[in-house]
Amino acid sequence: MNWLITGGCGFIGTALIRSLRDEGGHGIRVVDNLTVGDRDDLATATDFVEKGPEDLAPISQGGPVELVVGDILDEELALRAAEGADAIVHLAANTGVLPSVEDPRGDCRKNVFGTLNYLEAARHNGVGRFVFASSGGTVIGEVEPPIHEEMAPHPVAPYGASKLAGEGYCSAYFQTFDIGTVALRFGNVYGPLSGHKNSVVARFIRRATNGEALEIYGDGTQTRDYIYIGDLIRAIKLSVTTQGVGGETFQIATNAETTVREIADRLLPALAEAGVKDVEVRNTDARRGEVRRNFADTSKAKRLLGWQAEMDLDEGLRRTVEWFMHKES
Numbered sequence: 498m499n500w501l502i503t504g505g506c507g508f509i510g511t512a513l514i515r516s517l518r519d520e521g522g523h524g525i526r527v528v529d530n531l532t533v534g535d536r537d538d539l540a541t542a543t544d545f546v547e548k549g550p551e552d553l554a555p556i557s558q559g560g561p562v563e564l565v566v567g568d569i570l571d572e573e574l575a576l577r578a579a580e581g582a583d584a585i586v587h588l589a590a591n592t593g594v595l596p597s598v599e600d601p602r603g604d605c606r607k608n609v610f611g612t613l614n615y616l617e618a619a620r621h622n623g624v625g626r627f628v629f630a631s632s633g634g635t636v637i638g639e640v641e642p643p644i645h646e647e648m649a650p651h652p653v654a655p656y657g658a659s660k661l662a663g664e665g666y667c668s669a670y671f672q673t674f675d676i677g678t679v680a681l682r683f684g685n686v687y688g689p690l691s692g693h694k695n696s697v698v699a700r701f702i703r704r705a706t707n708g709e710a711l712e713i714y715g716d717g718t719q720t721r722d723y724i725y726i727g728d729l730i731r732a733i734k735l736s737v738t739t740q741g742v743g744g745e746t747f748q749i750a751t752n753a754e755t756t757v758r759e760i761a762d763r764l765l766p767a768l769a770e771a772g773v774k775d776v777e778v779r780n781t782d783a784r785r786g787e788v789r790r791n792f793a794d795t796s797k798a799k800r801l802l803g804w805q806a807e808m809d810l811d812e813g814l815r816r817t818v819e820w821f822m823h824k825e826s
């Protein structure tokens with residue numbers, strides 16, 4: 498298959514590309530503005546060639562992975578980059594609650610107009626599949642978990658609102674233009690290749706290995722659903738290859754509710770095993786825009802995609818610590 502992956506230099510993008518390269522037989526093009534992920538990150542996943550927008554031919558299998566440095570707000574680039582794609586996996590975005598609270602308009606531009614540009618690119622290039630990276634807890638908001646696809650969304654942060662808008666456009670492009678859009682609401686993703694992430698697991702490991710205390714925002718009883726990157730990549734691939742799921746939204750998480758305090762407690766033995774000992778854990782001020790409790794019912798993904806998370810949390814954390822210690826390619 499031919500894949501166009503926006504944000505392909507980031508955490509999830511590089512993991513997806515690594516997995517597709519291991520499989521072989523895929524054509525892959527990346528569009529990324531390198532504000533977060535960079536060329537070195539992509540190089541840990543694959544060899545690649547860099548192309549200017551004017552040099553682009555339709556994506557083809559057998560060629561090298563192509564990196565196009567550009568912004569998802571560039572409509573013309575989106576139209577050209579999608580030529581020859583069988584699937585678009587749209588990962589590039591503002592990816593955090595905090596930046597969206599600081600700059601709601603910027604978050605809206607990237608997450609709404611950026612998404613619209615690639616839906617338009619799918620429509621004008623006859624691309625059959627479009628996977629949208631959404632976010633479970635932030636879209637649904639402050640409700641009694643487990644969250645599921647039939648719940649009415651009440652986003653708390655602008656980030657949740659912009660992701661919800663993206664889901665809305667995905668639904669519309671399926672209903673009106675027959676593009677096989679699939680919105681995946683990810684839980685809190687962790688794992689190897691997350692070196693630059695500011696999510697709980699990556700931040701804790703980075704701080705511990707730098708000899709700093711693990712800082713828990715608030716009292717540590719807030720909960721999340723932590724999903725291992727390998728499980729998530731399987732879900733993305735199944736969303737592209739499974740027939741009859743156009744227009745659908747799926748929670749991609751583990752069904753397990755874990756407090757931040759518990760993540761810290763479970764990380765300590767994995768860190769100790771890797772030689773990082775005597776790690777201090779302390780509480781700091783709570784942050785605005787965060788939901789208190791979140792975990793997801795993933796039975797719809799099991800039913801329609803034949804997918805469920807498999808990685809045990811302790812083993813996933815151990816592998817993540819291991820990767821951070823050695824950052825092996």
Ligand SMILES: NC(=O)c1ccc[n+]([C@@H]2O[C@H](COP(=O)([O-])OP(=O)(O)OC[C@H]3O[C@@H](n4cnc5c(N)ncnc54)[C@H](O)[C@@H]3O)[C@@H](O)[C@H]2O)c1
Pocket residue numbers: 503504505506507508509510528529530531532533534535567568569570587588589590591592593607611630631632633682683684685686687694696
């Ligand atoms: N990691 C998680 O826990 C998580 C959870 C829920 C949803 N998501 C969503 O999954 C997607 C990927 O997340 P990630 O963790 O890989 O993030 P990431 O920040 O590691 O990667 C995003 C990539 O997109 C690029 N990018 C950002 N803005 C861009 C723009 N305007 N134009 C072109 N490229 C741009 C960045 O340079 C980066 O390489 C995002 O849409 C995010 O909102 C992630």
